[in-house]
Amino acid sequence: MSAPTTAAAKHRAEEKPLSKAEKARLSEGKRAERRLGWLLCAPAAIVMLGVAGYPILYSVWLSLQRYDLKFPDDREFVGLSNYVTVLSNQYWWTAFGVTMLITVVTVVVELVLGMALAVIMHRTLVGRGIVRTAALIPYGIVTVVAAFSWRYAWTPGTGYLANLFSDSAPLTERASSLAIIMLAEIWKTTPFMALLLMAGLALVPEDLLKAAAMDGATAWQRFTKVMLPVMKPAILVALLFRTLDAFRVFDNIYVLTAGANETSSVSMLAYNNLIKGLNLGIGSTMSVLIFLTVAIIAFVFVKLFGTAAPGSSDEGRR
Amino acid sequence: MRKTRRTARAGVVAAAMALLTPLAACGGDEGGTPTINLYYAPEQNLQKVVDDCNAEAAGRYRISYQVLPRGADDQRVQMVRRLAAEDDGMDVLGLDITWTQEFASADWILEWTGDNKAQAEQGTLAGPLASAEYEDKLYAAPKNTNVQLLWYRTDLVQQPPTTWDQMIQQALELKGQGKPYQVITMGAQYEGLVVLYNTIVASAGGHILDDDGTEAVFDQGAVRGLEILQKFASAGVTSPSFTNSIEDDARLQFQGGNAAFELNWPFVYPAMQEGAPDLAAKVKWARYPGVDASTPSKVTIGGYNLAVSRYSKHPEEAFDAALCLRDAEHQKFSAINDGVPPTIESVYSDPEMAKAYPMKDTILEELRDPANRPLSPAYQNISTVMSATLSPPASISPEQTAKELRGSIQDALESKGVLP
Secondary structure, three states, X not given: OHHHXXXXXXXXXXXXXXXXXXXXXXXXXXXXXHHHHHHHHHHHHHHHHHHHHHHHHHHHHHHOEEOEOOOHHHOEEOOOHHHHHHHOOHHHHHHHHHHHHHHHHHHHHHHHHHHHHHHHHHHOOOOHHHHHHHHHHHHHOOXXXXXXXXXXXXXXXXXXXXXXXXXXXXXXXXXXXXXXXXXXXXXXXXXXHHHHHHHHHOOOOHHHHHHHXXXXXXXXXXXXXXXXXXXXXXXXXXXXXXXXXXXXXXXXXXXXXXXXXXOOOHHHHHHHHHHHXXXXXXXXXXXXXXXXXXXXXXXXXXXXXXXXXXXXXXXXXX | OHHHHXXXXXXXXXXXXXXXXXXXXXXXXXXXXXXXXXXXXXXXXXXXXXXXXXXXXXXXXXXXXXXXXXXXXXXXXXXXXXXXXXXXXXXXXXXXXXXXXXXXXXXXXXXXXXHHHHHHHXXXXXXXXXHOEEOOEEOOEEEEEEEOEEEEEOOOOOOOOOEHHHHHHHHHHHHHOOOOOEEEOOOOOOHHHHHHHHHHHHHOOOOOEOOOOOOEOOOHHHXXXXXXXXXXXXXXXXXXXXXXXXXXHHHHHHHOOOEEEEEEXXXXXXXXHHHOHHHHOOEEXXXXXXXXXXXXXXXXXXXXXXXXXXXXXXXXXXHHHHHHHOOHHHHXXXXXXXXXXXXXXXXXHOHHHHHHOOOHHHHHHHHOOOEOOOOOOXXXXXXXXXXXXXXXXXXXXXXXXXXXXXXXXXXXXXXXXXXX
């Protein structure tokens, strides 16, 4: 997910100055161009339909059935009753609350830290390559591997962090477990946020900053009055991607607590019901609900905040 | 430059060969001896049993032992995922006894019939055998069983308790005298807590499910079980980390010397002889405490069954291989070398068993009158729901908890339940 995202962000950044000139030239052949565009997109669109559209429709179909691999003979169509079961269940809402909390806290903290990191990476003059590489290392580590090292670090007896703070086992209590999960998430994905924001920083023309400095703007004013407004589209894209990602948090929780002490996220719950419980009906219902939540988040970002998803029309991009 | 490129190319070819060779080896059973893939939990000396069976088969089949992950959940998930995809690369499956009904109901394992069935049943203890049946048909051959005992300190306890009330009473008396008094067992939110509760319910003559395994009943005995569990957890006789303990934690707590009693599997005894020999000299065993003084306890059994995958390409050889792996001779070998108690009764009277299992008479006494966990395809869900509801045991309120469990377990049986 990260590679195309950053590529797209960079691409947008570089392409922008060209687009006006191009627009005039293209207007007459627009129809033909558009048809060609569709044709060129077709293979990718068909592949997307096959690998994403079909599974989504299939889960919706499964979510409308009583379908439990343990009882293959009892398979039947039950309408929306699985949705009633899940939406009236306290485990689901607990997990939903936990997921929301993790999403909001991690995304906010990542935005602040990511911005600082992006500015540092952008402004570094000496050893730019080394600075950028060092900042990106956490993102390069496999999440499960990183999660294991966090787990051992917080386990009394094997870990340095557990002994540092107290003698208790922080991963056996709810509040401290959630804090550790969020810490691990933030540590891991702040570089990704920084990378997206750095692409936005490249959008800020150097002349504009110099002009502002000339007019007597302080560094903070230049940051809030010049850089942030220009970067707004990039910030919104970064927030959108991170929010969608954070909402699906799974691996850190799976390794750190396995959902004990009510630390399950909605993805963990879906996994437990699908893979461990073999209940395709209930599990698919949860997957569909997660999909819908993610869709709503994306809708809110795109329509209300005017975030431009990469590849959307020029008007949206601005 | 040229040379490096050639070296690089040679490297790529070598890497490709390395990747392809194991695949070639996998496909190589078409012509000659069929390979029977045995998927089983890690067991240190099982490979020796496999080698032995391969020698006995004299070319009819060759068993290849594929070691599953150590965690029970991971073992089940791997097998379940592959069986749901109709993977034909698995032949003999090592199932925890509580998975057998689930796999049978899902139509993933073959029924045992005729001669194979007769051989699997011959001399096998009734309790373990019942764990391998589903809807009155046999779906697996019990490979090994297991059962918990009461371990107690002879320097503190003259007469081992026969009921929970007595045990709690004795512990409180020892506490009053300022002596080691704790009763150690597993109380974390996991399968071990369900095993503890199941034993108490069975000893009280209660039922969690009805006899068909299709209805959640939670009768008087089951409520009684909740009362006893709650009383035990809140009587001040457990260790402080009771609600966080699994098997090995319990073993270490007892070895720590603050306890008078321990309810745990037999592995603790050899481990204690190694880890705390002075203490081990003072420790003896007795039958697990019951509920009423007049009725002996019925203790929950554990263990593994061997089943044959429906998608096996060589089912006939797979049945033979499974029978060989669990025959009396090999059960004795595994019992002595890997500490897994046999399911064939006659093995216990073998003179070689006496040295490795000084407690074998008590084990056998419990095994002749045991309790199974609810025999239902939905056991995994039932167990998850039960351990979540029973934890922590001190905050059980019997009638209320029973009502709650009755509802959530009925939901699990009807695929309507949501797992935490």
